Amino acid sequence: MRIDILTIFPKMFDPVLNESIIKRAQAKGKVKIYVHDSRDYTLDKHRKVDDRPFGGGSGMVMRPEPIFNCVEAIRRKAKKAKIILLTPQGKTLNQNTAKKLSRLSHLILICGHYEGIDERVRIKLADKEISIGDYVLTGGELPAMVLIDAIVRLIPGVLGDKNSLNFESFxxxxxxxxxxxxxxNFRKMDVPEILLSGDHNKIEAWRRMQALKRTKARRPDLLKQ
Ligand SMILES: C[S@@+](CC[C@H](N)C(=O)[O-])C[C@H]1O[C@@H](n2cnc3c(N)ncnc32)[C@H](O)[C@@H]1O
Known part of the structure; x- marks a missing residue:
């Protein structure tokens, strides 16, 4: 898989892309991640990525030109890329969406800032709009990192033990x-005895019951599905 990220704060990605599973996934050749500074795709000498909103109002809006230029440069080499706009107005990310995206060969992630991005980017470029939850962050960088983490660990061969994916939440x-x-025994708290019994069938049944109880107590909406 290849992931291209468009951002005005490329350095924010350094720590996340260079640690842990995501670092190893890149080293194993499972994913290639490129971070593009949108300012490099401006045509004016001040490298301006934002401007005042038409119609007035507070804040600044990200200009469409650098984003179109960058996407077009990437697409010249890789035509099949799916473009994802990170926005609080998008569909809320869940495990199913992460799974579907992990099967694609190329994603382009667009991070907004300020009041958001010129609407023409959404209309003309975005294949999908994704939110990471019903709250507003200052930029799309953290949401892009959340999305990348959720996707990359699902790519076959990235996690050492593929069973971790079969038995996890959702x-x-x-x-x-x-x-x-x-x-x-830790500070007078015992591990449930069944887990020490060595009886794999009983352990499996206990785990299943615990999973059901937890889901019923915390996320009854999942059981309804
Ligand atoms: C301050 S927000 C803009 C919010 C916009 N004015 C609104 O009310 O919908 C700036 C950028 O942060 C990103 N962002 C903020 N919250 C997000 C969320 N929950 N999910 C995904 N992206 C988010 C988006 O890229 C957005 O363009």
Whole structure:
């Protein structure tokens, strides 16, 4: 998979792309991630990426020109890319969307700032609009990082143990069962005995019951699905 990111704050991505699973996924050649500074695609000498809104009102709006220029430059080499606009007005990200996106070969992520992006970018370029939740952040960089993390770990071969994906929250519309590790007794709190029994069938049944109980208590909406 290839991911291109358009941003006016490219340095924000350094720590996230150069640590942990995302770093390893790139090293293994599972994903190639390119961060583009939208300012490099401006044509004026001040490298201006924003301007005042037509019609008046507060704040600034991101100009369409650098974004169109950058997308066109990327698409010249890779025509099939799906363009995603990060916006609080988009469809809320969930595991199903992350799965679908993880099967695509090329994504272009557009990060907004200020009051948002000139509407013509949405109309003409965006294939999909994604929100990471019903709250407003200052920019699309953190949402893009959330989306990349959610997608990259689902690419086959990225996680060491592919079973981690089969038994995790939202698989089969359930939240995952609780986990315990050593020591078996910690500050007078015991690990449930069944987990120490070595009886895999009983452990599996216990975990399933825990997952159902948790989902019913915390996310009954998932069970209805
Ligand atoms: C301050 S927000 C703009 C909000 C816009 N004025 C509105 O009311 O819908 C600036 C940028 O941050 C990003 N952003 C903020 N919240 C987001 C969210 N929940 N999900 C995805 N992107 C978000 C978007 O890229 C957006 O263009």
């Amino acid at each position: 698989e089969g519309n359930l939240l995952e069962y609780p986990h315990y590790t050593r020591p078996a």
